[in-house]
Amino acid sequence: MSWIDQRPDDAMDGAFMAVAPEPLVCVEPPAFREAMARLGAAVHVVTTAGPAGKTGFTATAVCSVSDQPAMLLVCLNRRANSAPLLAQNSVFCVNTLGAGESNLADIFAGRSGVHLEERFAIGEWITLKTGSPVLASAVVAFDCRTIEIKAVASHNVIFGAVEAVRLGPSGPALVYHDRAYKPV
Numbered sequence: 779m780s781w782i783d784q785r786p787d788d789a790m791d792g793a794f795m796a797v798a799p800e801p802l803v804c805v806e807p808p809a810f811r812e813a814m815a816r817l818g819a820a821v822h823v824v825t826t827a828g829p830a831g832k833t834g835f836t837a838t839a840v841c842s843v844s845d846q847p848a849m850l851l852v853c854l855n856r857r858a859n860s861a862p863l864l865a866q867n868s869v870f871c872v873n874t875l876g877a878g879e880s881n882l883a884d885i886f887a888g889r890s891g892v893h894l895e896e897r898f899a900i901g902e903w904i905t906l907k908t909g910s911p912v913l914a915s916a917v918v919a920f921d922c923r924t925i926e927i928k929a930v931a932s933h934n935v936i937f938g939a940v941e942a943v944r945l946g947p948s949g950p951a952l953v954y955h956d957r958a959y960k961p962v
């Protein structure tokens with residue numbers, strides 16, 4: 779089996795067969811989105827650079843997986859422009875934004891109509907080990923090499939081995955809660 783477990787999106791419509799023998803019956807998307815709005819989460823800009831090009835996107839779906847070895851995961855919609863670049867470059871960096879960086883969150887969420895490499899016009903960007911763009915002002919940056927990508931429903935779950943960490947300036951972080959940015 780390929781390390782990229784790609785499945786066509788149309789196979790994901792409607793009932794979704796998982797581990798259980800019966801089709802899963804999930805709550806409707808609006809109810810799920812309303813519920814998730816109550817769950818505060820740190821805001822990150824996930825970047826990549828390599829042979830496929832340079833890009834980044836705003837993400838809250840980031841989670842620690844293991845500390846020995848250090849691993850985390852990121853969930854990225856396969857329809858995002860960044861999805862093929864992340865898969866092909868096989869490296870990425872999770873940049874956790876500071877409380878004053880909601881402008882960067884909006885830019886990398888595509889809210890200002892800027893795409894791919896043009897999103898890096900604002901901010902100071904450096905590199906660590908993998909060559910992925912590291913935001914110098916980020917609260918923390920996790921520089922990762924992709925070890926596995928699993929296609930689940932509409933998203934790729936991207937597992938990364940953390941090859942370097944950079945602790946940025948200390949201070950409040952940016953959190954998305956109740957459909958608004960908040961400092962924590």
Ligand SMILES: Cc1cc2nc3c(=O)[nH]c(=O)nc-3n(C[C@H](O)[C@H](O)[C@H](O)COP(=O)(O)O)c2cc1C
Binds near residue numbers: 834835853861887
């Ligand atoms: C606060 C916030 C959090 C987001 N979290 C995610 C996420 O975890 N995964 C995802 O695929 N998209 C997420 N998005 C949406 C992407 O940032 C957005 O679709 C972006 O334009 C993708 O860029 P691209 O199409 O250039 O790759 C989030 C957007 C916002 C505003």
